[in-house]
Amino acid sequence: MTDVVMGSGAEFDLIRLMRERWGKLASGIGDDAAILMPPRGDRVVVTTDSSVEHVHFRREWLSMSEIGYRAVTAALSDIAAMAAEPRGVLIALSLSPEARERIGEILAITTTVVGSAHAPLGRGGARPGDVLYVTGALGGPAAAVRAFQAGHTPSNELCARFARPSARIAEARWLAARGAVAAIDVSDGLAADAGHLAAASGCGIEIRAERLPVLPGAEEADAIGGGEEYELLVASRALINEHDFAARFGIPLTPIGRVTEGPADVRVTRAGKRVETPTGYDHFAAPEG
Amino acid sequence: MTDVVMGSGAEFDLIRLMRERWGKLASGIGDDAAILMPPRGDRVVVTTDSSVEHVHFRREWLSMSEIGYRAVTAALSDIAAMAAEPRGVLIALSLSPEARERIGEILAITTTVVGSAHAPLGRGGARPGDVLYVTGALGGPAAAVRAFQAGHTPSNELCARFARPSARIAEARWLAARGAVAAIDVSDGLAADAGHLAAASGCGIEIRAERLPVLPGAEEADAIGGGEEYELLVASRALINEHDFAARFGIPLTPIGRVTEGPADVRVTRAGKRVETPTGYDHFAAPEG
Numbered sequence: 341m342t343d344v345v346m347g348s349g350a351e352f353d354l355i356r357l358m359r360e361r362w363g364k365l366a367s368g369i370g371d372d373a374a375i376l377m378p379p380r381g382d383r384v385v386v387t388t389d390s391s392v393e394h395v396h397f398r399r400e401w402l403s404m405s406e407i408g409y410r411a412v413t414a415a416l417s418d419i420a421a422m423a424a425e426p427r428g429v430l431i432a433l434s435l436s437p438e439a440r441e442r443i444g445e446i447l448a449i450t451t452t453v454v455g456s457a458h459a460p461l462g463r464g465g466a467r468p469g470d471v472l473y474v475t476g477a478l479g480g481p482a483a484a485v486r487a488f489q490a491g492h493t494p495s496n497e498l499c500a501r502f503a504r505p506s507a508r509i510a511e512a513r514w515l516a517a518r519g520a521v522a523a524i525d526v527s528d529g530l531a532a533d534a535g536h537l538a539a540a541s542g543c544g545i546e547i548r549a550e551r552l553p554v555l556p557g558a559e560e561a562d563a564i565g566g567g568e569e570y571e572l573l574v575a576s577r578a579l580i581n582e583h584d585f586a587a588r589f590g591i592p593l594t595p596i597g598r599v600t601e602g603p604a605d606v607r608v609t610r611a612g613k614r615v616e617t618p619t620g621y622d623h624f625a626a627p628e629g
Numbered sequence: 630m631t632d633v634v635m636g637s638g639a640e641f642d643l644i645r646l647m648r649e650r651w652g653k654l655a656s657g658i659g660d661d662a663a664i665l666m667p668p669r670g671d672r673v674v675v676t677t678d679s680s681v682e683h684v685h686f687r688r689e690w691l692s693m694s695e696i697g698y699r700a701v702t703a704a705l706s707d708i709a710a711m712a713a714e715p716r717g718v719l720i721a722l723s724l725s726p727e728a729r730e731r732i733g734e735i736l737a738i739t740t741t742v743v744g745s746a747h748a749p750l751g752r753g754g755a756r757p758g759d760v761l762y763v764t765g766a767l768g769g770p771a772a773a774v775r776a777f778q779a780g781h782t783p784s785n786e787l788c789a790r791f792a793r794p795s796a797r798i799a800e801a802r803w804l805a806a807r808g809a810v811a812a813i814d815v816s817d818g819l820a821a822d823a824g825h826l827a828a829a830s831g832c833g834i835e836i837r838a839e840r841l842p843v844l845p846g847a848e849e850a851d852a853i854g855g856g857e858e859y860e861l862l863v864a865s866r867a868l869i870n871e872h873d874f875a876a877r878f879g880i881p882l883t884p885i886g887r888v889t890e891g892p893a894d895v896r897v898t899r900a901g902k903r904v905e906t907p908t909g910y911d912h913f914a915a916p917e918g
Contacts, residue, residue, distance in 0.1 A: 345753070345828045345893070370829055371751045372707035372814060373676035373744070384673055387662035388719040388741045418661035430677040432739045434723075450721045450739035452677050455662070462660045464634070525661060539634045540659055604634070 345370065376428050378456035385460050387418040388452040396568075401488050406503040408449065410568075414527065415451040416507035417570040421525040423516035424457035426509065461512070465522035466541035466575035470599040473515070473580060475508050475572045476591045478530060479558025482566025495557050505570040511589050512572055519578030526569035531617040533573055534606045541575070544600035549610040551596045564608060564617050575599050634659065665717050667745035674749050676707040677741040685857075690777050695792040697738065699857075703816065704740040705796035706859040710814040712805035713746035715798065750801070754811035755830035755864035759888040762804070762869060764797050764861045765880045767819060768847025771855025787846050794859040800878050801861055808867030815858035820906040822862055823895045830864070833889035838899040840885045853897060853906050864888050 359369055378384055391397060391411035402410070412429060419426050430452040480501025487494035494502070512523060522541055524533045530547070538545045547564075554563045585593035608617045648658055667673055680686060680700035691699070701718060708715050719741040769790025776783035783791070801812060811830055813822045819836070827834045836853075843852045874882035897906045 345831065370753075371749075372710040373674045373713070373742075373749075375711075375749050376673040376675065378673060380669070384665040384667060384743065385662045386665065386675070386717065386719060386741070386743050388677070388721045388739065390721040390723055390739065392723050421661040422664075424662065428675065430675060430741065432677045432679040434679055434681050434737055448723055448737055450677065450679065450741075452675070452719065452739075452741040453662075454673065454675050454743065460662075460664050464659075542634065 374428055374430065376454055378427055379458075382456035382458050383460055385419060385422050385424040385455045385457055386452065387415055388450060389415040389418065390448055390450045392448045398488075402503055409504055411449040411451050412453075413505050413507050413570055414568070415453040416509065417505075417525040417527065419453045419455040420507045420509040420512045421461070421523045421572060422455070422457060423459070423461040423512045423520070423523065424455035425513065426453050426455040428454045430454075459516070461516050461520060461523045463522055463524050463537050463540035464542075466537060466543050466545075466599045467521070467577070468543055468599055468601045470521060470575040470577055471579060471595050472534075472545060472547065472597040472599060473520075473574045473576060473582075473593055474526070474530070474553065474596050475511050475574075475585075475589075475593055476506075476569075477553040477555040478526070478564075478569055478571060479560070479562030479566055480555040481505065481568045482562035483555070483558035485566075486562070497555070498557050501555065502568075505568065507570055508572045511585070511591075512574075514585070514588065515572070515574050515576065515580065515593075518580050519576040520574045520580075521577050522575040524573050526571045526573055527567055529565045529567045530569070530573065531564050531606055531608065532567075537573060537575065538599075538604045538606055541599070542602055542604055544602055544604060545597060545606045546600055547597040547606065547608045549608050549615060551594060553592055553594045553596075663717055663719065665743055667716055668747075671745035671747050672749055674708060674711050674713040674744045674746055675741065676704055677739060678704040678707065679737055679739045681737045687777075691792055698793055700738040700740050701742075702794050702796050702859055703857070704742040705798065706794075706814040706816065708742045708744040709796045709798040709801045710750070710812045710861060711744070711746060712748070712750040712801045712809070712812065713744035714802065715742050715744040717743045719743075748805070750805050750809060750812045752811055752813050752826050752829035753831075755826060755832050755834075755888045756810070756866070757832055757888055757890045759810060759864040759866055760868060760884050761823075761834060761836065761886040761888060762809075762861075762863045762865060762871075762882050763815070763819070763842065763885050764800055764863075764874075764878075764882055765795075765858075766842040766844040766847075767815065767853075767858055767860060768849070768851030768855055769844040770794065770857045771851035772844070772847035774855075775851070784846050786844070790844065791857075794857065796859055797861045797878075800874070800880075801863075803874070803877065804861070804863050804865065804869065804882075807869050808865040809863045809869075810866050811864040813862050815860045815862055816856055818854045818856045819858070819862065820853050820895055820897065821856070826862060826864065827888075827893045827895055830888070831891060831893055833891055833893060834886060834895045835889055836886040836895065836897045838897050838904060840883060842881055842883045842885075 484502035773783040773791035
């Protein structure tokens with residue numbers, strides 16, 4: 341993609357400023373739309389996601405770059421969950437009028453990621469008998485928000501998990517090549533996202549609470565109910581070597597349960613007995629995150 | 630694309646409600662990302678565009694369906710300007726908390742359109758000697774906004790041009806097949822968008838005011854300076870048969886000027902003499918549209 345010379349106007353001045361800061365990261369700017377050429381035979385995978393002030397972020401808790409980082413990660417994570425590779429990112433910023441002076445008053449960010457995959461992974465591929473894995477350690481973002489809300493400063497590790505989450509892109513493709521048949525990213529909370537996977541696959545899901553990889557400083561309830569983790573929940577037909585995964589990616593891969601016959605719901609058990617689970621994060625039920 | 634069974638929660642209830650209303654228009658819902666398969670050999674063309682209350686629309690002036698229609702048209706129009714065919718639309722809605730009850734309080738809409746084209750058209754392809762064409766008749770949206778702002782109700786035709794503009798998708802592909810070498814949609818205003826095309830192509834542009842197709846009820850200044858038209862401004866190496874175009878699409882195609890040697894600016898002339906032009910619509914300079 342080559343860059344097009346841009347015309348005059350405040351909007352273009354702002355774009356020019358961003359282009360200078362981004363250097364080669366910003367290419368192909370200037371036409372009405374971006375052009376991408378996915379590898380031959382790949383399907384195009386596309387997702388869009390909004391981050392809205394007071395709903396998904398508060399400026400007191402995050403720096404501007406962290407707000408942007410999280411917004412892009414949320415969309416990248418949806419591409420990761422399809423075992424696709426991102427090929428381009430489009431960002432729509434809603435700024436307050438003062439932002440003509442500086443890019444400092446972000447109201448909302450909508451991030452669109454276009455990716456591609458030869459065989460995209462969906463949520464509906466799980467079958468009874470599959471093993472359920474989760475990447476990384478859970479509970480960090482929820483524990484960080486609890487600390488912020490109580491007026492404390494979370495630990496560095498919790499802060500990092502909240503402010504700079506990772507989209508598990510390479511991890512998803514590695515897992516898909518080793519038997520993963522369904523995946524979802526943990527954006528609504530583990531129990532809620534397991535429920536989406538169960539509903540889509542028409543299967544039950546059993547999660548064993550004692551197996552959950554809880555981040556130090558977080559509680560089990562954070563790990564089960566907290567959203568915006570961006571770890572992957574994966575159902576796999578084959579057993580996957582957790583040590584190989586950990587050696588390659590530097591984060592754990594944990595078998596936390598299994599896919600069962602229907603009905604399509606989620607049972608969290610401890611020592612074989614069902615326990616109550618907190619409900620997941622729901623943008624439309626809980627506008628103050 | 631098949632639909633995935635969705636889990637529980639208020640967000641999914643809302644999606645289910647919309648899916649019922651949209652019927653077959655909403656397919657492939659439920660996974661983390663949408664999957665598209667563009668024709669072999671096509672490039673993928675993607676654009677994103679935000680419509681923000683008080684900037685791009687006012688609820689007093691438009692119905693909810695018109696707000697949505699315009700938002701989608703704005704993004705479709707960018708795909709049209711690349712002479713690409715739309716293949717999928719993604720919509721991110723920012724709603725106020727009351728919207729849990731009804732989808733009635735829209736704060737912002739971000740629309741992403743993914744299209745594809747074998748040979749996408751850019752802004753930078755114009756060369757001295759090319760003929761400059763514009764589709765349709767201009768000035769309607771600006772005249773409608775003037776009437777609204779003065780407390781009047783615009784005529785039906787002006788209202789329609791403002792509330793239900795058309796993206797010239799088939800028109801652009803037809804023109805690209807007949808000699809068009811550069812295109813831009815008139816979203817910032819004719820003079821401003823001609824300036825973008827001139828800058829990208831490194832050429833001058835001369836527009837003859839007496840040639841402008843001004844919509845009845847609008848003024849020449851509306852046609853030159855008004856934004857959000859979504860008509861196409863096209864530079865063509867070959868002369869294009871305007872009658873064929875009008876017969877096929879039911880709107881005029883008008884040669885309004887030509888591409889000249891640099892410098893890269895726009896001169897609007899009347900009887901060969903340069904006239905002053907109103908500046909275009911600039912989201913960042915004029916937050917109240």
